[in-house]
Amino acid sequence: MTFWQDPYAAAVEWLRNLLIGWGLTVEAAQLILYLAGGIVLAGGSLALVIFLIWAERKIIGRVQDRLGPNRVGPWGIFQTFADILKIFTKEYITPNGVDRVPYNLAPVLAVAAVIMIWAVVPFTVTLYGADLSVGLIYVMAVGAIGEMGIVMAGWGSNNKFALLGAFRAVAQMVSYEIPMVIALLIPVMMAGSLSLGAITASQAVWNILIAPLAALIFFITSVAEVGRAPFDLVEAESELVAGFNIEYSGLKFGFFFVGDFLHAFTIAMLFTVFFLGGWRGPFVDQVPILGAVYFFIKTSLVYLVNILMRAALPRFRIDQMMDFNWKYLTPLSLSVLVVTALADKLTLGLSAWVRIPVFLGLNGLLFLAASVMVNRRAINRPRAEVVSRPRPLARPETAVQPETNGGVS
Amino acid sequence: MSTAQILFLIFSAVVVAAAVMVVLSRRIMRAALWLVLALFGVALIFALLDASFFAVVQVLVYVGAIATLLIFAIMLTRGVMDDSKAQLNRGWPFALLVCLGLFGGLVYILSQWNRFNSAAPALPQDAYDLTLFGLALTSPDGYLVAFEAASVLLLAAMVGAIYLALEKRGN
Amino acid sequence: MIPLSWYLILAALLFCIGLFGVLARKNSVAVLMSVELMLNAVNINLLAFWRYLYLTSTAYNGFVFVVVLFAVAAAETAVGLAIIISAYRSRKTVAAEDFTALQG
């Protein structure tokens, strides 16, 4: 394998030989490589956030017919650096009565839980952190650590609004994790492995063609997991005073947002790995490094859809959100799993040209059936009238009564 | 001492210290956070035992779900236990005696066993194959009954817990 | 290499700490947390035995035991906490010594 076909593998090999040439043992050389690779990957993910924040502000600005950031540097590209400079010099305000360890640990966990996902994502055949044999469950488990970070933020802050916000956020996250895991069982079934590398390698036909409904469910639930619009009711920053992060300031507050932006990009990466064939594309067998290009093109497209969704859709109410998850997504994901498992076993051995239309047709039928059922329920259900309640008046005797006598006393 | 031994000692120190704090913490919410740390430490021990699947499942189920559920329950029942008073029964020295006796007895009995200090065999290539585990779990010669019984157990737990926890309409 | 005894002693210690919590804690939620510790000690034991004594590619007894124990732990926590919440609703207490309705 020459340098130009796979610069990453060649560079690692060169570095390993160099270290061993310096008289290190093979294990020590491996450890140093791990350390270097980890620092590059984790640092790279954090550096990416700087660009993501700028891109998102610019795109949302254009959607809303604004220019977006345009002062610092060409197209405002250095705007985020100015923001970083500012947030680094802000004061930390630590409210009285906080539980210091959970309070200070929470923002660190919120970011670390997202970065840790990057350890198992395969960018090309050779470029990945670790090809963990249980990578998919690892990704889910790391999400649980992020949840704990939110609980710690809510409880450590010693503020009832932070606590309520944290519990709403956690309830939302755990609810949407169910259809997500069930939808992800379909790529696992197709690959026969939980490793993200094997799942990518198995997709000669992209999984989105075999299970489009599962892909849709994963996309929706992953957006809800991050808590972005239209699922951002917990921390609707334009309407409420934040959620669980209300008592944070300076960079501690900023890191919750860094975690959010990075998580939004990370779920786009996961969508690419699970349903869009990851690094797969033409000529990847000859030139593996092309895989990284395909990977980032696909991821950016998914991320763009994500941003446009954020710009376009209105926010859910909490009861709508819970209903949508438990009464629509969960039964739907279970039935998709059952139907796909049966259909795949029964059409085994047929050519892909027969199988894919069968899968697409079955998914379409399921979606149609689910829509009909939802619509029938929605039509038959008595609707609550949306009116504001009469409010008590401070001094009823001086209130102006519009009906009586035209307001003249 | 090998690296694995040092790692084991660190992880088990974390587990034991966190477990002691779970039992002794006055504030119940702190105890829950210590419990999360203890469960996480147990996941690390599982990873040390080459059981990667159970290491991640431990975090997924215990930290992600059971600890979350415990914290929800603590929030629902908060405010009725006075945190400032002692959280242990009056008979706690007796309980301590029982536990120390049990621990001593267990260690004594185990140390009589001739395989107590056996070393781990090398891991064969296919020893850890989830495909075969899935096959064994669903084959009638394997553990099919356990598999389906677990599903019924979960169903019963779900129905029972919802019945108990749901506020009855009308009162 | 780590001998089997280390894992067994760790599991015994964890089990005894959990047992102490079950016997001595007042708050019934804390009692349930201690039960979780005891179940985890059992899991460590099962996996250690699998790794050290029964490591063959056909015997999945250890795995099945652990996986069923996960289900049991989940069921136990769910129902136990539901009972505590239900008792809290009617009696406004979670102290284990106050649950005396069935006392003779």
Next chain:
Amino acid sequence: MPSEWIYIGIFSLIALALPAAAILMAGVLGPKKPNPIKNSTYECGIETTGETWVQFRPQYYIFGLLFLIFDVETVFLFPWAVGYRVLPLFAVIEGIVFILILLGGLLYAWRVGALSWQ
């Protein structure tokens, strides 16, 4: 311990250290001028009354409970899904029965109204 776990361990430590270092650095750079008003708990400008305690809805518990049960269900389904390619049709149907039993539980929860947020 497989070597991937060593990488994951090192990586996790780095992932924790980077934000922690940044937060510490910002703490050194930023000003420190606390005063009692600034440090009071945020509550719409009014002083906090009572403890940090609000009555939570049992609804949270129900959703946590459903999550726990389904989470454990997926633990059983992961080996089933990994082995799916080599499983006979009978075993696949066993897995489907497993799912349907749990779906029954979901329908029960739906019927008694545990799924609606009141």
